[in-house]
Amino acid sequence: METPCSLSASYEGSFAYYTVKDRLPQILTKVIDTVHRNKNKFFEEYGEEGVEAEKKAISFFSKLRNEMQTNKPILPLNDNWQDIDIWNQYLDYQKTLLDNGEDPSWFRSSWLYVECYLYRRIHEGISLSPPISEFDVFRDVKNESFFQSQQAMITLCTHLQELKKTIASLSKEQHREEFYRLLQVSLWGNKCDLSISGGRDNSQKISILSSLESLKPFILVDNMESLWNTLTKNKDVSSEKALKTRVDIVLDNAGFELVTDFILADAILFFNLATEVHFHGKCIPWFVSDTTKHDFDWTIQQSLAANHKWMSKCGQTWKENLKKGSWVYHEHIFWTLPHEFWSMEKIAPDLYTELKKSDLIFF
Structure with a gap:
């Protein structure tokens, strides 16, 4: 018996489609707003370095939002958090699930995977923006x-x-x-x-x-x-x-x-x-x-x-x-x-x- 394929945002009208098309970009927009709203706090705590970190994080999240909305390929993680090898190995595994040598992407890959991946990328964006690396955007x-x-x-x-x-x-x-x-x-x-x-x-x-x-x-x-x-x-x-x-x-x-x-x-x-x-x-x-x-x-x-x-x-x-x-x-x-x-x-x-x-x- 064949295993049914995972639910993904390629199924228009499904909750997965609504999630990747609307809900996740809304969440990411709120993350960008939150980081920007805390600009003065970062300046008070870290001076100009804090302001630069805010700009860097916002640039990262804006690029991430664009990747999602235009169905770009899922990228490997690039920070030094303890789980990075497990995540990148899982991306390699996801590549084996797709036909025609396609790359995993936001609308094609399993919805569960891409929604988890979004939050892991949000963590990456903050951790790559010292000295605000410990900031909880939520x-x-x-x-x-x-x-x-x-x-x-x-x-x-x-x-x-x-x-x-x-x-x-x-x-x-x-x-x-x-x-x-x-x-x-x-x-x-x-x-x-x-x-x-x-x-x-x-x-x-x-x-x-x-x-x-x-x-x-x-x-x-x-x-x-x-x-x-x-x-x-x-x-x-x-x-x-x-x-x-x-x-x-x-x-x-x-x-x-x-x-x-x-x-x-x-x-x-x-x-x-x-x-x-x-x-x-x-x-x-x-x-x-x-x-x-x-x-x-x-x-x-x-x-x-x-x-x-x-x-x-x-x-x-x-x-x-x-x-x-x-x-x-x-x-x-x-x-x-x-x-x-x-x-x-x-x-x-x-x-x-x-x-x-x-x-x-x-x-």
Whole structure:
């Protein structure tokens, strides 16, 4: 049986076509605007060198946008980041997939590959523009999205703290129902993905808790019961404490979604469903709003400093969880490679071995 070819932007009218024709150029235009808007900041920090770096980065991104819009060949990477050989080998592999000796290009190659490649090229453009090489071109929109969603976050933090106060009086059935609610909150946090919205404001303005019932029909596959069974079977029957159990969360977006993941992770420990939660983030800015180590730490710090007692209390708990090791943060280059997840065992055996230590992994 022949393997179907990958979806690409050569299929007019498809989401892939819309992505490469419109969505990715919009994101790149926003990147150019962001770098330009920070020109004075670069000057204050680095003097004329910072201004030259800004010009260099904008020139790089403008050229990249033109390559994309005119369907130019995909070029090898040219910086010194640790993954460069893997990316360039993958480009060689992509060349073997095309007929007639054609080069991989923006509209012809697999959409998944070219969208990942765009973000890797954005990283290249910044890293080749010292002294602004560490600048996160998406940080401004991520931070803005966090503050725009703050009211919805406060509602969640308040719900969690009230739940903790009443937990002793809840039946096992109510425990399970509350866990299901927080699982769904974490699921729908993904609605705030900034790459899907092309970088436009996509924050959570209203309480997601009040929307859960109306969103239920949109859950395609519901395995909440088997999740609950997996976690509760590791409890010590006499003490109701979790035996040594590890849950991993492969993080997606910063902002509201990250807070929903924190709320879920906090509840998993508090409900004695696990003894440790491990988080996995991205090494470089990725798909606009994906979580980096800076975003992870910044979100906990912002929660701690919030002018609301329950959000601040959550921030304090989360900071303590990290300090005592019941929360652990990891990053790995695999999450920002062009390879599909099924190739992890071969491409990143160390990460694969690490994840095998987990009792349950949330993607």
